[in-house]
Amino acid sequence: xxxxxxxxxxHCGNELGLTHPHWIAGRAKGELKKFWNSYKRVLKKIGxxxxxxxxxxxxxxPGPKDTTHLIETDLSEQTDxxxxxxxxxxxxxxxxxxxxxxxxxNGFSVEDLVARELGVRIYDHRTIIIEGKKYNFSHKxxxxxxxxxxxxxxxxxxxxxxxxxxxxxxKIADYFFRAHVHYYVGATLGERxxxxxxxxxxxxxxxxKFTRGLEEDQYDVGLLEVLCYNDGIRRIPHYIDNGGx
Numbered sequence: 001x002x003x004x005x006x007x008x009x010x011h012c013g014n015e016l017g018l019t020h021p022h023w024i025a026g027r028a029k030g031e032l033k034k035f036w037n038s039y040k041r042v043l044k045k046i047g048x049x050x051x052x053x054x055x056x057x058x059x060x061x062p063g064p065k066d067t068t069h070l071i072e073t074d075l076s077e078q079t080d081x082x083x084x085x086x087x088x089x090x091x092x093x094x095x096x097x098x099x100x101x102x103x104x105x106n107g108f109s110v111e112d113l114v115a116r117e118l119g120v121r122i123y124d125h126r127t128i129i130i131e132g133k134k135y136n137f138s139h140k141x142x143x144x145x146x147x148x149x150x151x152x153x154x155x156x157x158x159x160x161x162x163x164x165x166x167x168x169x170x171k172i173a174d175y176f177f178r179a180h181v182h183y184y185v186g187a188t189l190g191e192r193x194x195x196x197x198x199x200x201x202x203x204x205x206x207x208x209k210f211t212r213g214l215e216e217d218q219y220d221v222g223l224l225e226v227l228c229y230n231d232g233i234r235r236i237p238h239y240i241d242n243g244g245x
Contacts, residue, residue, distance in 0.1 A: 002130050004226040005046060005091065008055025008139070008179045009199035011103070012081035013072045016202040017060055020084040026071045028205065035202055038240045043088055046225055046238065051130070052091035055179035055197050056099025056139030058082040059110050075110050082114045085200075096122040099139045100180065127173055130228040134173040136161070141178035141196055145217050154178065154187035154194035161192075175233060177224075184220040184237055195235070198222040203242045 011017035015028045018039060024032045059078040063070045072078055086094075096115050098104065104111045115122035125138045142153030157176050164170035176194035182203075186195040198220040221242040227234040 002051065002228045003049040004130065004135070004228055005049040005052045005089065006055055006177055006179075006197045006224040006226065007052065007086075007089065007200060008097070008099070008197055009057045009182060009201055010082060010085055011057060011060040011199075011201040012085065013070055013078035014060035014201060015069050015071045016204075017081075018085050018200040019071070020081060022084070023072060023077070023081055028202070031202060031205055035240065039085075039200070040088060042223060042238045042240060043090070046223070048090040048092070049225070050092050051128075052089050052094040053126075053137055053177070054086060054094070054096040054111075055137065055177070056097045056111070057103050057179065058086070058096070058099065058114055059104055061103040061110070079110055079113050079117070082110075083117050086114070086118060094118070094120045095126065096120060097126060097137050097139050097179075098122060098124050127171065131230040133175060133228065133230070133233075134171065135228070136173035136176045138176075138178060140180045143181045147218070150181075150183065150185045150196075150218070151187040154185065154196060155189055157194045158187065158189045158192045182220065183218040184222075184224065185218075186235075193233070195224070197224050198237060198239070200240075 015026050019032045021036060059082050062073055096111060098111050112122055127134055127136045144150045161170055161173055165172040174192055177197060179197045181196050182199040184196060184198045203219045219242055222237060222239040225236040
């Protein structure tokens with residue numbers, strides 16, 4: 001058995017993003033301190049894992065459409081914030097997955113700088129073998145505000161992989177992990193399973209254009225631990241309070 005840890009959507013630089021105490025300031029100061037301490041407690045509980053995967057959107061970016069809710073717009077500072085947060089994770093191996101261009105690209109990939117400073121590899125998509133099973137990682141997946149519709153984009157991920165395999169464009173995978181949507185759900189088709197990861201950005205107590213648009217939608221903050229066996233997986237979501245909302 002191998003232990004896998006998924007983390008991502010930290011949105012460092014946002015006033016509700018995961019923030020090391022060195023940078024904590026602004027309206028959500030108290031919540032950010034609480035958030036950081038909860039993050040550290042969860043990591044201590046989890047301990048060292050075999051493989052850790054950063055699932056993208058590690059920084060919030062320069063905010064071309066909305067800088068109101070940023071505590072730091074300097075991308076070099078956001079890079080350092082992300083590095084400080086990731087260094088808290090203990091793993092034998094680690095790699096990163098690139099997030100959305102809106103957040104992480106500004107003429108260059110901020111996440112590539114994060115990977116370089118950490119001394120790890122970074123990919124757009126990545127499939128690895130753990131205990132004989134193929135695990136596929138990518139950042140983006142479709143979002144749904146309909147409770148029963150949240151599984152559909154994940155089911156589509158599995159079907160598209162099967163079709164691409166038939167066309168000899170991709171190798172078939174057993175497990176698929178995505179991020180981006182800030183909620184934790186899963187879909188199963190036959191023996192294949194797909195999941196969206198929890199995020200590391202608070203939803204409240206303050207509101208941004210993004211959080212206002214969520215209304216009463218599901219929102220899950222935390223990290224996902226996966227126990228990988230040769231005949232299946234066991235998922236352990238580690239939830240963190242999301243700012244009282």
